[in-house]
Amino acid sequence: MNDHVNPDSANPHVTKPRAILKPRRLALLGTVAALGVAVLAAAPGGHSPFDGASFTSPALAAETAPTPPGFADLVTKVKPAVISVRVKIDQADDKSAMLQQNRMDSDEDSPFGQFPKEFGFRLPKGMQQMPNGMPQRHRVITGEGSGFFISPDGYAVTNNHVVDHAQSVQVTADDGTIYTAKVIGTDPKTDLALIKVDGKKDFPFVKFSEQRPRIGDWVVAVGNPFGLGGTVTAGIVSANGRDIGAGPYDDYIQIDAPINKGNSGGPAFDMNGNVIGVNTAIFSPSGGSVGIGFDIPANTAKLVVAQLKDKGSVTRGWLGVQVQPVTADIADSLGLKEAKGAIVDTPQDNSPAAKAGIEAGDVITAVNGTAVKDSRDLARTIGTMAPGSSVKLDVWHKGESKTVSVNLGELPNERQAKANDKANDKADEGQPSAGTPRLGxxxxxxxxxxxxxxxxxxxxxxxxxxxxxxxxxxxxxxxxxxxxxxxxxxxxxxxxxxxxxxxxxxxxxxxxxxxxxxxxxxxxxx
Missing domain, CATH: 2.30.42.10 (PDZ domain)
Structure with missing residues (x-):
């Protein structure tokens, strides 16, 4: 993530984290430990308070205790494929860098603001202006994130927000070797990017998992938090299918393996050494890890990366409808048995949906025979399809089910999903006649x-x-x-x-x- 940022300094490659160890606290713990020994030694009558208890000698315990399971073998296998990513932006050449500041400065009331999906570059206070109050004309900003090789010829995955607007990209391999990389393509909608290191054909690499992890499965994250490359943390998969409001394709895996600033773009592994997700965001009221991290799923990353490698950009199918979830009340009012599907608020003018006859109030219940859970599920499903492809939609229309064939268009690059803002509406239909329900x-x-x-x-x-x-x-x-x-x-x-x-x-x-x-x-x- 453009999470860890330093202005150019005498040694821009070194960052000094704040008080990682607190000697005073360590000393206090030592005092408590010594006190505990003294109390045991001073038991009345010279007897141990544990007299009569059954003990096993330390030597015997060491011989009989089973070796606890660990992650060392897994880490040895996958860690060489993980890289640290360092970027530079010249403010004089890219004014948008000023707009990419970390939301820590503006969204302090939001826990997601402490570590948002689009981290951008955090500028120290006072950095935007010279001491005399004159605007800065030139400043080079550096940012750090993580990534991982997916092929022996140097293709690597990271986050879009890590390399966005970068003038130069450098990666540091696990053995300390530094390489220059180029950006092959980016996809802001899923926050993924593909970069390439040339010159070698034998980079260590990892593969994406073929199946989604289960809740409770072990997960190991490797990355470059706070510039401390090669850091390994472990936890479990906490949840699947999380929507954090980052975009129409939100489908995050939630993990509790600690990830922090600098982990963005790094991999999360299953116990077979396959990548189950790409670390991209955390929920944090404090700015540090509280055990709630979010990963882009491997199946999403595979589809996006394949297109970025093939043509440098991502194209998505476009249906052209504004939709919302079907609630229990909506389902009841429409005569639907289940509160599933996506109800069409408005079909956009001249869109594929409008041309196929889909109207406001229709409920899309399935795509090519596969049930649609809600509006997000519909957006993700259509988004994975190629423009120009024909799909069959099951639609609940005016109390009846019908099937509609639609030829998908291409999602316009500049089109933004419009949120359904809740208006402050109030109403009462006058004095209702007898037998008329009253809405107020x-x-x-x-x-x-x-x-x-x-x-x-x-x-x-x-x-x-x-x-x-x-x-x-x-x-x-x-x-x-x-x-x-x-x-x-x-x-x-x-x-x-x-x-x-x-x-x-x-x-x-x-x-x-x-x-x-x-x-x-x-x-x-x-």
Missing amino acids: LSLAPAGDVQGAGQKGVVVTSVDPEGPAASRGIQTGDVILNVGGKAVGSIDDVRAELKQAKSAGKRSVLLQVKSAEATKFVAVPLA
């Missing part, structure tokens, strides 16, 4: 409210104790659709609410447009 909303036709457009009904006020308020609907939202039917008046809303209640539904699905996004909200029928 006051509504008005959109055409009667300036700036609201001509479609739907506008939420003019919200009962804070009503069902709609509990689902986050706020004043100013526009309700476009109720129970699958477009609405343009309060009477339309009431009619659809009655229909939903008559059908025995416990909630009704609303399509709501806020200031920046359109989303579906399942509101309980009171």
Whole structure:
């Protein structure tokens, strides 16, 4: 990671970590130990407090005790393939380096901010300006991370944020030899990069695991924390499929093997010496390891690295829909048996999905016959497919299941996934007539409210104790659709609410447009 950063100094290759050992604490522990011996020796009557207990002589214990399992053989096998990665950025040539500062400086309230996915370069305080207050014109920044060889001819994997914007890249092998490397390609969406060291054909290398680890499996991490290359830590796989909000393809393996700044891009191994993941982030309120680290899975890394090696970049299939997970309330309102799949908020104009007839409110339940768990699962699945490929989507459309064929497009490089921002919406549909479920909303036709457009009904006020308020609907939202039917008046809303209640539904699905996004909200029928 561009985690460990030093401005050029007389000896830029040496970093002095703060007080690694604390002699005073060691002395205190020594005092306690000596006191313990004295107490045992001073037992009343000259007898040991353990008289009568059964003891085994130290010599016999040494002969009979089984040798505890260790990782030495594994480490001997894999450690030579792990490298330390050092990069330099010339600020005069790359102004973006100033924007790549570690989020420690800006997101102090966020534990992830202490060690984010995009670490960038941490600049010491005062480094951005000269002492006289004039802007700095030239500064070389260095950063350090980790990596590992994946082939004998010098291809190595690291994190994108380790080599991003680097003017030069150097790697240090386990035997201390320093090589110059070049960046073959990067993929910011998964935070992976492929680099290459030329000149040799016999580099030690490791392979990616063919299967995902199980929760509880041992894991060994090797890397360059704080510039201390060749550091080995061990732990277990704590969880699978973690989403840390880093991007649409989040699918991290969580481990508790301690990793710190400088471990970014390094490998995590299983007990067979295969790479199960690439270390990329930690959760840390303090800035150091608290035993919650995140790895890019080997299966993701293999796919990305193969494309980077082949063409220097990654292309992904593009469906062109904004989706959200199917909650239990949404499933109930749509008549789905299970809360699975991804509901389409809006198909993008001229996208493959729109051309195939997919509409807002449709639920994508499977891709090529494989069930879709949620919206993230859909994004990952489509993202692994090649642009131009044809896929079959199982879609729940207006209460019926159908299969749709879609020819995927190519994900635009500059397209950013838009978050479904929760608008502050509140509403109450006036005085409901007898038998009409009450949502706690006051509504008005959109055409009667300036700036609201001509479609739907506008939420003019919200009962804070009503069902709609509990689902986050706020004043100013526009309700476009109720129970699958477009609405343009309060009477339309009431009619659809009655229909939903008559059908025995416990909630009704609303399509709501806020200031920046359109989303579906399942509101309980009171």
